[in-house]
Amino acid sequence: MKTTITPVGALTADHVRDALLAATAAPSLHNSQPWRFHCTPSAIELHADRSRALEVADPEHRELMLACGAALLNLRLAIRASGTLPDVRLFPDPAQPDLLATVRPAAQRPATPAERELAAAILRRRTNRKPFHPDPVPAALQAALRHAAEAERGWLAVLDPPQRLVLCGLARQAHQAQLDDPAFVAEWRRWTGRSGEDSEGVPARSSGPIPEPQDEYVLRDFSGGSARPRVPGKDFEPDPMICVLGSFQDSKHAQLQAGTAMQRVLLTATANGLAASFLSQVVEVPATRRELRHLIGGGLWPQIVLRIGYGSPVPATPRRPLEEVVTGELAPHRSG
Ligand SMILES: Cc1cc2nc3c(=O)[nH]c(=O)nc-3n(C[C@H](O)[C@H](O)[C@H](O)COP(=O)(O)O)c2cc1C
Structure with missing residues (x-):
């Protein structure tokens, strides 16, 4: 089973998929991935998924918000890397407190080298719990x-x-x-x-x-x-x-x-x-x-x-498939 993702504004379906994969690569407490995305023809919405909160370690859902903020930065950077300016509104609807942000693809503008460098780091970033090399950070x-x-x-x-x-x-x-x-x-x-x-x-x-x-x-x-x-x-x-x-x-x-x-x-x-x-x-x-x-x-x-x-390489952690975290303009279809 594959998922077809449709364009959002000026973003092609491939750009939307890349942006969603980037967003879900964000770190989260115990890798709980407490987010949900909803795609409309003009915007990607980021929602908090409170059913995935760690109620004992994080009873006020503060760390849940940190994880969602990290996902939002990844989403913004991935959209920038595709040459589009993201227009971001935080908490756009008081009636929906768990709608944390809407991100609308706006004008086209090539990404700067610095933006490309940060976007390229999204899938390479890992939490590294091992001892680091002794050299101090300059x-x-x-x-x-x-x-x-x-x-x-x-x-x-x-x-x-x-x-x-x-x-x-x-x-x-x-x-x-x-x-x-x-x-x-x-x-x-x-x-x-x-x-x-x-x-x-x-x-x-x-x-x-x-x-x-x-x-x-x-x-x-x-x-x-x-x-x-x-x-x-x-x-x-x-x-x-x-x-x-x-x-x-x-x-x-x-x-x-x-x-x-x-x-x-x-x-x-x-x-x-x-x-x-x-x-x-x-x-x-x-x-x-x-x-x-x-x-x-x-x-x-x-x-x-x-x-x-300075650490040695460590393996990536898994993520839930996009099908589980994205709703909206998604059309599942069978390949072959
Ligand atoms: C708000 C927050 C708190 C975290 N707290 C800890 C922690 O106390 N100890 C730890 O080893 N990792 C902590 N992590 C890292 C997560 O366990 C890690 O992001 C998750 O397992 C996914 O792995 P990755 O970061 O390698 O992609 C935290 C991450 C976030 C976003």
């Missing part, structure tokens, strides 16, 4: 990552060593609070350590090494218990770039925008040969999120914590 690249966040109205606070030490303590505290909650652990088990066949969740092959007591930052075991301990003595990078993506408000609108900022940071990292992983415990537990807000100056709402560095 200052010029750190600046490029900060500018990427600012371009989407976010703010990237790069932690200095004393702040990293505080973050480590907060991460441990948050991690323990979550492990003490049976509902969290049950939800965690449902979504991680998956076989390679599933189209959702985190496959065991994408886990990092089993967490060890001396590890400062990577505390979650995604392997479902199958990961092997690493070579004794081989530790995580000594001078990691740990940064907090913050927003100036904490509304749904601000969280969606923070998701686009997070994704521009991740794509800029990928385009520059850098890898990234997430440390969400600290922002998921309200008490440690408050401490983290204080740590980065008090004026920003922490949305996501990222670890960035």
